Structure formats: structure tokens, C-alpha cells
Amino acid sequence: MSAQLKAFRCSFLDFVDDPFYVSELESVRYIADGLLVIENGLVKELGDYESLQAKYVGIEIVSYPGMLIMPGFIDTHIHFPQTEAIASYGEQLLEWLHKYIFPTERKFQEFAYAQKIAAIFLDELLKNGTTTALVFAAVYPESVEAFFTEASRRKLRAISGKVMMDRNAPDYLTDTPETSYQQSKQLIEKWHKNGRLLYAVTPRFAITSSVEQLRVANQLLDEFPDVYLHTHLSENVDEIAFVNQLFPENEGYLDVYDRAGLVRNRSIFAHGVHLTDAEFARLSEANSAIAFCPTSNLFLGSGLFKIEQAKSKEHPVKVGLGTDVGAGTSFSLLQTAGEAYKVAQLRKQKLSPFQALFLATLGGARALGLEDNIGNFEVGKEADFIVIDPRSTELLAFRNSEATTTLEELAAKVFALMVVGSDRTTYATYILGNLAYERPN
Numbered sequence: 542m543s544a545q546l547k548a549f550r551c552s553f554l555d556f557v558d559d560p561f562y563v564s565e566l567e568s569v570r571y572i573a574d575g576l577l578v579i580e581n582g583l584v585k586e587l588g589d590y591e592s593l594q595a596k597y598v599g600i601e602i603v604s605y606p607g608m609l610i611m612p613g614f615i616d617t618h619i620h621f622p623q624t625e626a627i628a629s630y631g632e633q634l635l636e637w638l639h640k641y642i643f644p645t646e647r648k649f650q651e652f653a654y655a656q657k658i659a660a661i662f663l664d665e666l667l668k669n670g671t672t673t674a675l676v677f678a679a680v681y682p683e684s685v686e687a688f689f690t691e692a693s694r695r696k697l698r699a700i701s702g703k704v705m706m707d708r709n710a711p712d713y714l715t716d717t718p719e720t721s722y723q724q725s726k727q728l729i730e731k732w733h734k735n736g737r738l739l740y741a742v743t744p745r746f747a748i749t750s751s752v753e754q755l756r757v758a759n760q761l762l763d764e765f766p767d768v769y770l771h772t773h774l775s776e777n778v779d780e781i782a783f784v785n786q787l788f789p790e791n792e793g794y795l796d797v798y799d800r801a802g803l804v805r806n807r808s809i810f811a812h813g814v815h816l817t818d819a820e821f822a823r824l825s826e827a828n829s830a831i832a833f834c835p836t837s838n839l840f841l842g843s844g845l846f847k848i849e850q851a852k853s854k855e856h857p858v859k860v861g862l863g864t865d866v867g868a869g870t871s872f873s874l875l876q877t878a879g880e881a882y883k884v885a886q887l888r889k890q891k892l893s894p895f896q897a898l899f900l901a902t903l904g905g906a907r908a909l910g911l912e913d914n915i916g917n918f919e920v921g922k923e924a925d926f927i928v929i930d931p932r933s934t935e936l937l938a939f940r941n942s943e944a945t946t947t948l949e950e951l952a953a954k955v956f957a958l959m960v961v962g963s964d965r966t967t968y969a970t971y972i973l974g975n976l977a978y979e980r981p982n
């Protein structure tokens with residue numbers, strides 16, 4: 542046997558299909574005593590330990606008794622420069638940006654500072670079991686350089702980009718259509734598909750970009766067809782009113798991006814809290830994705846995302862979960878999934894534990910168009926996975942004391958992790974089959 546083989550024995554949970562559209566029996570894969578075999582950082586095989594063990598005699602097996610291995614979490618919307626501004630009190634979106642966020646992001650023109658915060662940020666992701674993220678940097682190219690440098694050191698699959706903003710923000714934080722084009726182009730040429738890294742053209746939102754700059758974003762997408770578009774959409778009612786005022790000739794918020802050519806496959810729009818049915822239908826038609834960011838939407842008082850409308854049969858939209866730190870209040874996608882459940886509750890809708898977990902794993906991979914690379918344990922996928930401790934606190938040990946045999950019992954256990962779990966729930970995080978984080982105690 543080749544020395545590149547590694548194997549892990551544990552319980553395994555992943556998704557093979559979308560539990561919003563097919564039954565849990567058809568979408569959830571649970572192996573109570575499984576063996577995951579990895580070759581050169583990729584999934585070689587996952588199956589029952591009993592049936593596979595004879596095939597891999599002599600391979601060293603790492604066992605995690607009592608734990609649960611899942612694919613690494615995928616955060617489809619987060620801001621690394623806002624790490625230090627998490628939990629900033631008292632404002633809604635537009636005032637919060639001016640009072641807390643813009644002054645914070647100013648610090649990221651300095652590479653060394655940006656690198657220091659990027660390291661803290663990425664370690665926080667790993668600690669919470671997040672192995673892929675779509676990340677806002679700041680307006681300064683140095684912030685993107687710093688982020689990609691640190692993500693690359695950790696061999697993470699990460700997507701980021703320089704923020705484009707040429708109006709309605711302090712002078713120190715604005716670029717121009719021309720400089721945003723040149724800087725984005727240089728960063729794309731250097732970092733897009735550099736190892737596991739990918740680039741997203743990142744206009745902050747319609748309020749801070751002129752029509753000329755939105756056209757430049759479109760030009761970049763035309764010139765580099767496999768980069769992403771990452772922006773905010775329809776988060777807050779005052780924001781939407783301001784957009785309507787800035788773009789009176791357009792038919793609503795999404796239409797501003799649409800007429801600029803930015804509503805595409807590989808476009809990811811954060812929030813979409815106040816989208817109309819027609820806007821959901823347009824996103825579905827364009828194969829664009831939404832990042833649902835419940836902790837942020839609650840924290841900034843933005844509103845309640847209509848998950849059932851996004852995941853309707855008539856016009857299904859790809860949806861992932863985003864923590865949206867620093868407006869979001871946790872780096873943990875498990876906690877974010879728990880808050881997504883509560884948002885659904887407030888709208889008298891049900892979001893099942895498996896549906897919520899799907900959004901954080903395979904759903905996120907599909908939202909990012911990375912379902913051929915990550916999101917579950919299909920053969921050939923990149924072996925980014927996490928070891929979850931269902932008894933990570935005394936309360937959880939008490940709550941999850943029963944053994945799990947049925948899918949229903951597993952759902953109850955997973956749900957408890959979403960509702961009362963913490964960063965302690967992540968026992969270990971593996972990147973390409975290598976240990977990248979282990980809980981200290």
C-alpha cells in the first residue's frame with residue numbers, strides 16, 4: 542500500500558442530495574461505524590468499517606470513538622477585516638457601517654496589520670470547523686494579499702476579493718472605477734486558482750458603487766469568466782430605499798445589478814432578506830446564489846429571510862449559510878444553523894436540523910459551484926472534514942447521552958449541537974486529510 546493512504550474510523554454524516562427537495566432517507570448518509578480512506582488529500586472511499594477493514598489491512602487508522610465526522614463547514618459570506626468589530630452596539634446597517642465598520646477597515650491598508658488579523662480570522666474559522674469561506678477583504682489590495690497569503694499557508698479553499706467602492710463612503714475608503722479595475726485584475730492574475738484559492742469580484746453594494754464601477758465589475762467577469770461576483774443585496778429597508786433613490790430608473794435592487802450584467806451563475810448575494818417573488822425567480826433563472834446570514838440579520842435588525850421562498854419548487858435558488866462576521870455574532874456555522882431555525886420559527890416555518898446542516902455543507906458547496914470539489918464524502922472530493930464532539934460540554938453530554946441508531950435520533954442530536962453547541966463542539970479540523978486544528982482539552 543502507498544504511504545499516501547490514511548484512514549479514519551468514526552460515525553459519519555453527510556448529504557448526497559438536497560433535503561429541501563427529497564426525503565431525508567434519500568438525502569442524508571449516516572454510517573454509525575464507518576471507515577473513511579484518504580489518498581493524497583482526496584476521498585478514496587467511505588463505507589462500513591466491517592466491510593472495508595479487510596481491504597486496508599496495514600494502514601494506520603485514526604479512531605474517534607463517540608465522535609461524529611462531517612464535511613467541513615462552508616461559510617458563504619463573511620468579512621475578515623470586521624473580526625475585531627464583532628459585537629458593535631446599537632445601530633442598524635447604514636449607521637453601523639459608518640460608525641464602526643468603515644473606520645475599522647481603514648486599518649487594512651497596512652499589509653502587516655491585515656496579515657495579523659487574517660491569521661486570527663482563519664484560526665477562528667478552523668476552530669469552528671469552517672474549511673471553506675467566501676470572504677470580503679477591504680478596499681485596499683494589501684488586505685487581499687494578506688488574506689490570500691495566510692489562507693495559502695493553511696492550504697484552505699478560500700474565495701476573496703478587493704472591495705470596490707467609489708462613493709457614499711469616506712474618502713480614505715474609496716477607489717475609482719479605473720483603480721478598482723486595475724487592482725482587481727492584478728489580484729485575479731496573481732491569486733485566482735493559485736493552489737486552492739479563488740477570486741471574487743467584490744463591489745460592496747449598490748449604494749457604494751457608481752454605475753460606471755458596476756460596469757467595470759461586469760467587464761472583469763467577462764474577461765475572467767470563472768471568477769465569482771460577491772456582493773450584498775436587499776438586507777435592510779433603509780438600504781433598499783437609498784438604492785431606489787440612487788437608481789430611480791431601475792425596477793428594484795436586484796435590477797441594479799442585473800442591468801449591470803452582474804446577476805449570473807457564480808454570483809453570490811449576501812442576505813436577500815426583503816426580496817420579492819419576482820426577484821427570487823430572477824435569481825433562480827440566472828442560477829445565482831444567496832448567502833443566508835441569520836445571526837447578522839437578527840443582530841442588525843435587518844429582518845427575517847424567507848427560506849421557504851428561496852427553496853421553493855417553482856423557482857429554486859441556491860442557498861448557503863453565511864456568518865457575516867462582524868455583523869454576524871458567531872464564527873460557528875452550527876450556531877448559525879440554529880439561528881436559521883429560529884428565523885424560520887418567527888415566520889411560522891420549519892427548518893429541519895438536516896436542512897439547516899445541508900445549507901452549511903453541500904448546500905454551501907453548490908451555492909459556490911464547488912460541489913465537485915467539496916461538500917460531502919463523495920469519492921475524489923477534497924478531504925476537508927471535521928470531528929464533532931456531541932458531548933463537548935456538560936449540558937451536551939447530558940442532552941446527547943443516548944446512543945444514536947435512527948435518523949430521527951441523529952437529527953435530535955445534531956439539533957442540540959446547533960442550539961447549545963459552541964466552538965468546543967469542534968474537536969478537530971482536517972484540511973486535505975491533514976490535522977489543522979485540535980481542541981486543546
Ligand SMILES: [Zn+2]
Nearest residue numbers: 620773811865
Ligand atoms: Zn456582509
